[in-house]
Amino acid sequence: MKARVFVTLKNGVLDPQGKAIGHALNGLGFDSVGEVRQGKVIDLDLHESDAQKARAALTQMCEKLLANTVIEKYEIELR
Amino acid sequence: MKARVFVTLKNGVLDPQGKAIGHALNGLGFDSVGEVRQGKVIDLDLHESDAQKARAALTQMCEKLLANTVIEKYEIELR
Incomplete structure (x- = not known):
């Protein structure tokens, strides 16, 4: 999965990283660009076929390692 | 939009960043984790209501600034 x-x-x-991207895009002439925020995307291969178990494991991974939950939020998408 | x-x-x-995350997850006991790849996600507010124009502008932004198309690929999602 x-x-x-x-x-x-x-x-x-x-x-600040998002702000810098927004300024750079405006500078390049993309005037329609408003607020920009940058984040991380992590693609994982899981040896797990049960979606519920996979989601539970991913939540644990996010809480323990992937996200700093003081300042970051996370979303999980299974495919 | x-x-x-x-x-x-x-x-x-x-x-290497994805590999490091994968190793760290395995080390924390998440044995079901196989390959891991890390990328960037950029959320933009666009002052543009036409989806086709927005997509065209975003493609330009990716080609010119957001992605290094020699080693990176990009996906655009409108919502």
């Missing part, structure tokens, strides 16, 4: 985990900064946490 | 862009390494390009 393949899984995709998104780790992004919580709303309200400053994101 | 909100858009999400994924920038990930092309298949075949070494991903």
Whole structure:
């Protein structure tokens, strides 16, 4: 089973990297670009066929290693 | 309109960061984890209501700034 985990900064946490991307895009002439936020995406191959178990394991992984839950939130997507 | 862009390494390009995450997860006892790849996710607010125009602009942004198309591929998601 393949899984995709998104780790992004919580709303309200400053994101200088996103700001820099937004400024650069505006500078290149993309005037329609407003706020930009950058995060991480992690694609995992899991040797697990039970979706419920996979989701539980991924939640553990996010809490323990993948996300800093003080400032980051995560989303899990199974495919 | 909100858009999400994924920038990930092309298949075949070494991903030491993903490997490190995979090893760390295995070390924490998550034995079901196989290959891991890490990439970037960029969330954008666009002042553009036409989906076709938005997608065209995003493709331009990816080609010009967001992705290094020699080693990275991108996916665009409108929401």
